[in-house]
Amino acid sequence: MTKILVLGGGPAGYVAAGRAAQLGAEVTLVEAREIGGTCLNRGCVPTKAMVAGAERLHEARRGADYGVVTGAVSLDFDAFMARKDAVTSRLRDGVAHLLRTRKVEVVTGRGTLAARGRIRLEPGATLPDGTVLAQGAELEGDAVILATGSEPVRMGLFDWDDPRILTSDELLHIDHVPASLAIVGGGVIGCEFASVFNRLGSEVSVVEMLPQLLPGEDQRVGRTLQQSFKKAGIAVHVKTAVESAEGGGAGVALRLAGGAEVVAECVLVAVGRRPVSAGLGYEEAGVEVGPGGFVVVDETCRTSVDGVFAAGDVAGPPLLAHWAYHQGAVAAGNAVTGSRLEVDRSVVPSCVFSSPEVASCGLTEDRAKAAGVEHEVAGVRFNGNSKAVCDGDADGFVRVVCEPGGGRVLGASLVGPHVTELVHELALAVHRGLTLEDVAGAIHAHPTLSEAVAEAALAGVGRGVHSV
Structure with a gap:
């Protein structure tokens, strides 16, 4: 029986382990922290639980707009955070159950790559039997899948001994709603937390060095989100770098390029993530590690060492859990069957x-222009959509990019x-090569x-007919 070793139990790692077991392999997974990795414990899941709670609070406060008399609405932050933790725990237990069902052996502790087919366990690791x-000790197998994920970047500009300077990891465990929150970085993490804490009652400011929020998206998207943030009372500073940060009695003062200053009780530094690859024996075992610390892989998730695969954040962008799922399954299939x-990079939502x-998905308008691809754009705004107007949430748009002539x-x-x-729906259209006429012809x-x-x-x- 083929034996597969998986280093890391996040989305890439646990999917790789589960898929390898489905294919008949004997699988051992080594995870230093909690099963589920960043996504389930410190990322996608807990943040979405907070998004859901903040949305309920926002809806309750808007009750009068719908003729609902709600009285005074307040936030029980302890209960809010307890629900977040309960959701996380429930889903983590679900993943652990899936691994047990597939007879994946889970070792809890730090592991490093010793050589091809070998993982070294450090003292203190707990084996499946307790x-x-x-x-x-050392584990031996026929192949190893590296899935050690990523962690928040900590800029040297900030004093990380100051408890008011936070990464997303720490903000997920804050014990109160800060009166004010400055967010350095207007990417995905920064924008999601900006919306959450704005709705919870913090005075929120976002500072982004690049010309728009969500720099990876189209300019139109960034402008629209910035307008919505302004409407919600979130201060946005784009094309603005933070030059210094000083802690004082009144809070943390961020001095911005151009002379402006933002003072906040807490600062979230959300300027990206870096791979967890240093000190794990990768390079010593001959695995090529590229710029930024990402493990170099080919389209089959193979590394430079025969029998060693890598998947998920540690293998490079996009740093997305669903991409990690996909890579993990591909890596497992190749590791078990040879x-x-x-991987399919054609459409990653x-x-x-x-x-x-x-x-967004596929080739957006700005990306099509930059690549010199001939295209047309078809779009509508939600303010003409009956359901959006009924719900009282009609800001925004849908813009579809297609080949000329529909x-x-x-x-x-x-x-x-x-x-x-x-x-x-549009990701599926891209994936299956559907035309704009195909989408238009389906009754919705x-x-x-x-x-x-x-x-x-x-x-x-x-x-x-319903748009002009």
């Missing part, structure tokens, strides 16, 4: 759970209500938000 290693399955939500769908950008769900129920996708397609083929 034995705690006093002197460490095949050459390749991006979703941002800010307020409003943002999503041809093959190439990608899309969306801003607005529940677009993190709506984007997948009324009144639904998904009609915005159909209306955009209908407008693009010259049959849009």
Whole structure:
């Protein structure tokens, strides 16, 4: 029986372990912290639980707009955070159950790559039978899958001994709603936390060095989100670098390029993530590690060492859990069977759970222009969508990029209500090579938000009745 060793129990690691077990391998997974990795414990899941709670608070406060008399609405922050922890625990237990069901052996402790097919366990590691290693040990297998993930970047500009300077890891465990929160970095993490803490009652400022929020998205998307933030009372400083940070009795003072200053009780530093690859024996074992510390892999998730694979954040962008799932499954298939399955980079949806939500897939308008790809854009705004107006949440748009003449769908950008769900119809269209006419020809129920996708397609083929 093929024996597979997996180093890291996040999305890439546990999916790789589960898939390898499905394929008949004997699998041992080594995880230094909690099963589920960053996504489940310090990222996607707890932040979305906070987004859900903040949304309920926002809806309750707007009750009068719908004729609902709610009385005084307040936040029980301890209960709010306890729910976040309960959601995380429930889903973590679910992953652990899946691994047990598939007979994956889980070792809790720090492991390093000793050589091809070997992982060294450090003293203190706990084996599946509960034995705690006093002197460490080595595991041997036919192949190793590296899935050690990523961690927040800590800029040297800040005093990390000051408890008011936080990464996303620490902010997820804060014990109160800060009166004011300055966020350095207007990417996905920064924008999601900006929306959450704005709704919880913090005075929020976002400082982004690049010309727009969400620099990886189209300019139109960044502008729209910035306008929504301004409407919500979030201060946004784009094209602005932080030159210094000083802690004092009044809070942390950020001096910005141009002379402006932002003073806040707490500062979230959300300037990106870096791979967890240093000190784990990768390079010593011959594994090529590229710029920034990412493990170099080919399209089959193979590294420079035969029998050593890598998947997830440690293997480079995009640093997304769903991409890690995909890579983990591909790596496992190749590790167990020796095949050459390749990852599919053609359409990897991006979703941002800010307020409003943002999503994209495939070739967006700006990317198409930059690549010199001939294209057309079909779009509608949500302010003409009946369901969005009924819900009282009608800001934003759907823009679909296609080949000229209503041809093959190439990608899309969306801003607005529940677009993190709506984007997948368009992702499927890109994946299957559907045309704009194909999307337009599918009847969409009324009144639904998904009609915005159909209306955009209908407008693009010259049959849009509900848009001008």
